[in-house]
Amino acid sequence: MKLTAQIVVAFFATFQIAFADHELIGRDIPMGKDLYQAHCANCHGTNLEGQPNWRSPDEDGVLPAPPHDRTGHTWHHDNVLLFEYTKFGGKKALELRGYPNFISGMQGFADTLSDVQIWSVLAFIQSTWPEKEQTIQSAKNPVH
Numbered sequence: 682m683k684l685t686a687q688i689v690v691a692f693f694a695t696f697q698i699a700f701a702d703h704e705l706i707g708r709d710i711p712m713g714k715d716l717y718q719a720h721c722a723n724c725h726g727t728n729l730e731g732q733p734n735w736r737s738p739d740e741d742g743v744l745p746a747p748p749h750d751r752t753g754h755t756w757h758h759d760n761v762l763l764f765e766y767t768k769f770g771g772k773k774a775l776e777l778r779g780y781p782n783f784i785s786g787m788q789g790f791a792d793t794l795s796d797v798q799i800w801s802v803l804a805f806i807q808s809t810w811p812e813k814e815q816t817i818q819s820a821k822n823p824v825h
């Protein structure tokens with residue numbers, strides 16, 4: 682009896698972890714890679730390396746594009762933030778999280794990419810991270 686309860690608890694714990702991160706699962710990563718090269722690489726770098734001095738804003742307060750590899754902070758953010766940032770651009774994405782007046786260097790892709798295409802680009806970016814960064818990022822996604 683006790684053992685059964687433990688198995689049920691373990692099952693739900695595993696299920697929740699998998700379910701929390703479902704947006705990036707099963708995406709077309711080769712398509713995401715092509716879309717990344719076509720739409721993101723000119724700013725974020727062919728090898729996801731970002732622009733030089735990406736932590737220093739220019740005289741207008743606009744930041745250079747950060748890397749999307751493990752040296753950047755993309756993996757510090759949950760899936761929904763990454764999606765909204767890509768779809769709506771930096772200004773709107775931060776407004777939605779309660780930070781108005783941010784001057785963003787990134788426009789949204791709502792008119793260029795479908796939601797499925799955006800998730801595939803993000804799944805490609807995620808697929809390039811080492812296991813440790815993937816696990817940390819995955820844990821940021823609330824169960825829903």
Ligand code: HEC
Pocket residue numbers: 717720721722723724725743744745746747748749753754755756758762763764766767770771772784785786787788790802803
């Ligand atoms: C015109 C240059 C430009 C292009 C093209 C661009 N970005 Fe960005 N991106 C930026 C800049 C600059 C930032 C830094 C914060 C800001 O200014 O909004 C940023 C930040 C981000 C962030 C949030 C911060 C982070 O580290 O994760 C995400 C996610 C992102 N970009 C994804 C993408 C994706 C995906 C594409 C392609 C579909 C893309 N970007 C195309 C300039 C660009």
